[in-house]
């Protein structure tokens with residue numbers, strides 16, 4: 533088992549400016565103990581006290597060096613500029629429902645996105661802050677009789693996270709409901725991008741590759757009227773409760789479904805006999821094999837090791853290399 537810990541290479545690209553592709557050994561990771569220079573932003577930066585385990589659905593992760601919350605795009609611009617001036621790495625965190633932090637924490641500034649504006653532009657057209665809970669917006673829009681985001685009920689992320697990942701379920705996906713997206717760049721410039729300028733795919737968006745992206749700040753959705761939106765949503769939600777371990781600490785699907793195979797990652801994991809497989813406090817759910825549960829104070833190494841074991845076992849049995857949907861956030 534220990535060999536997995538040292539050899540396991542996380543294949544996903546690092547988040548902007550801050551990850552490397554390999555899991556680094558704990559001993560080689562050292563945090564800069566310098567305080568930032570006099571903070572010109574007027575923001576309260578919390579130093580080394582905020583535990584990332586409190587900010588993620590998995591409940592895993594050590595402290596971040598700096599932590600700050602932003603409530604509107606102007607604040608976000610100020611914080612991003614400040615981090616750049618201080619040469620401090622930063623990342624934008626939504627609801628932490630799709631990421632795995634390390635027990636070492638994060639050597640940089642975690643910016644918690646609390647941009648929760650909600651504007652009704654016209655019938656079925658809403659401009660929504662990227663920190664707005666995706667679940668809440670999906671339920672509200674279906675209750676108002678609009679179709680497009682019924683699947684969002686029960687999804688624990690933010691609107692920004694959903695656009696970034698092109699979240700989807702039940703044959704729907706976020707991109708199909710988007711009209712335009714507002715972003716800010718690393719230089720603090722605001723831009724508005726129209727949907728037609730953007731190419732999305734299964735769990736992929738152009739933002740994942742955008743080098744100068746600091747953050748998505750707002751998404752404008754254009755939804756279609758439908759008499760059955762609410763009913764559909766109830767059905768989707770009931771199905772979610774039936775098939776997914778929603779009451780437990782997970783990050784949703786750990787792996788993407790293999791493309792063009794007509795078979796899901798969950799099915800391959802179940803057929804490899806891995807349901808219930810446990811490493812420390814991390815376990816493959818008995819209810820849904822592509823959900824890994826923090827069932828007993830799992831460490832990041834428990835979870836990484838479990839991911840590695842499952843990948844190896846599925847590869848050996850089916851010759852399929854599963855690809856992670858979740859993002860591992862490298863500590864330094």
Ligand SMILES: NC(=O)C1=CN([C@@H]2O[C@H](COP(=O)(O)OP(=O)(O)OC[C@H]3O[C@@H](n4cnc5c(N)ncnc54)[C@H](OP(=O)(O)O)[C@@H]3O)[C@@H](O)[C@H]2O)C=CC1
Nearest residue numbers: 547626627628629630689690692693694697699747748784
């Ligand atoms: N279908 C389902 O049942 C489930 C779906 N999900 C989906 O996972 C996603 C997670 O959302 P959330 O919990 O908020 O995300 P997280 O807080 O987990 O953030 C994950 C990554 O997304 C990127 N990100 C998040 N918000 C923004 C933003 N405003 N601008 C730019 N990048 C951003 C960042 O990537 P980087 O570090 O590279 O900047 C971040 O590291 C959603 O799409 C959610 O719908 C999650 C669980 C279950």
Ligand SMILES: C=C(O[C@H]1[C@H](O)[C@@H](CO)O[C@H](OP(=O)(O)OP(=O)(O)OC[C@H]2O[C@@H](n3ccc(=O)[nH]c3=O)[C@H](O)[C@@H]2O)[C@@H]1NC(C)=O)C(=O)O
Nearest residue numbers: 701702775784785787788789796798799802819820821822
């Ligand atoms: C949870 C997420 O999204 C989910 C989304 O909620 C659901 C519902 O539409 O469809 C995808 O899961 P999924 O492909 O596993 O969908 P499911 O319908 O649950 O299962 C697909 C197939 O796998 C089988 N299955 C499922 C679970 C299991 O333990 N064993 C198994 O064999 C099912 O019987 C079914 O035949 C999304 N995941 C991905 C990676 O595409 C997420 O992205 O985090």
